[in-house]
Amino acid sequence: MRHSFVLISITLLAAGTLQAAPLTLAAAQQQAITYSRQLDSHVAAADAARSMAVVAGQLPDPVLKVGIDNIPADGNDRGSLGRDFMTMRRIGFQQELTGSDKRSARRDVQLRAADKADAQQRATAATLRRATAMAWLERYYAEQKVALVTRQATQAQQEIIAADGAYRGGRGSLADVLAARSALVLIDDQRDDLSQRARAAATLLARWTGVTDTGTLSDPPDIDHLTLDTIAPDLSRESQIAVLTAQEQVAAAEATLAVAEKKSDWSIEVGYAQRGPAYSNMFSVGLSIPFQLDQANRQDRTLAARLATVGQARAERDEALRERDAQTHNLLDAWRTDRARHQRYDMELIPLAQQRSAAVLAAWRGGKATLPEVLLARRNETEVALMTLDHAASAARLWAQLNFLLVDESGVTP
Secondary structure, X not given: OHHHHHHHHHHHXXXXXXXXXXXXXXXXXXXXXXXXXXXXXXXXXXXXXXXXXXXXOOOOOOEEEEEEEOOXXXXXXXXXXXXXXXXXXXXXXXXXEOOHHHHHHHHHHHHHHHHHHHXXXXXXXXXXXXXXXXXXXXXXXXXXXXXXXXXXXXXHHHHHHHHHHHHHOOOOOHHHHHHHHHHHHHHHHHHXXXXXXXXXXXXXXXXXXXXXXXXXXXXXXXXOOOOOOOOOOOHHHEHHHHHHHHHHHHHHHHHHXXXXXXOOOEEEEEEXXXXXXXXXXXXXXXXXXXXXXXXXXXXXXXXXXXXXXHHHHHHHHHHHHHHHHHHHHHHHHHHHHHHHHHHHHHHHHHHHHHHHHHHHHHHHHOOOOOHHHHHXXXXXXXXXXXXXXXXXXXXXXXXXXXXXXXOOOOOOOO
């Protein structure tokens, strides 16, 4: 019995530990990937295109032809199928002979379409990871702000007690008590605002992960380092650029197909005709060759249109690459700036604000400063700490946009 109790206790403790495990950024992103249905749609599109590629590489289905020729239309043998010597019962097959180069080109169009669907899947995965990271970081820093203001509220309550004690002891004024209580009200109001933002951030994170209660968050990732080359980033692997590159390849494959389609598809037909018993049966063979009498206005124009589409796709990709390059360099510059500002606040302004609060508090206790001066110093310390978190959150958001910008060759974002 005792052993069973110990086992149950250990099991419950382990379950509680697993449930209370903080949610890491990587785990949240994996949940978002699993939860998303957008990826499934791209996978289905790629599978469909690859199936069609197999179809495109085959010859067309043969055509079975059956019929009766030369049935008498009038006279004594009208409608008879066996009395007139010219009446024949016929059976045959027709096969369209599509050239191997044309079938290969059609297959390549479908394979390039599958590659585009794969690129769209990778782009969607990158977008999901980026959006989930930003939601995770938004919630993390919102909760940090709530925790900061909560600590300030605790200090404000202690200051109310101190002010009330000083007033009762004749060492303070009622104005000091009222000022301390007003400061606490303002802090509570600020905490309510920050708590609402934290709940909104948690809701957004749940939208991506599909998990309503994600528990607590782990420590944030290292936002001071990027997988992206910060000097000369290679944006050819940027998710949307990769999609445009795949679209250009689809257009190029269609242009190659247009070249192949300038050659006509031949058709061959074989047949066997049965006549009356007094006459010989007949065997026939035929070849059909379409004449492209107006290539200039048909096949040539189709090819010109496909080549123009290739040029359009290439131009759109190049323009998007230039725009993304400019955006990325601006993001890198903003990320560096926010990191520097956060470091300045964290290493210089916060210690100065804390020292000032401590100095004013000591002066107040020694009767050389007023309580409003203490409250002002405390409020300044809180604002500096909140601004520090603002810069950290801004740098983190920029880090998320940059760090999950590219996809690797396996389709997994770094």
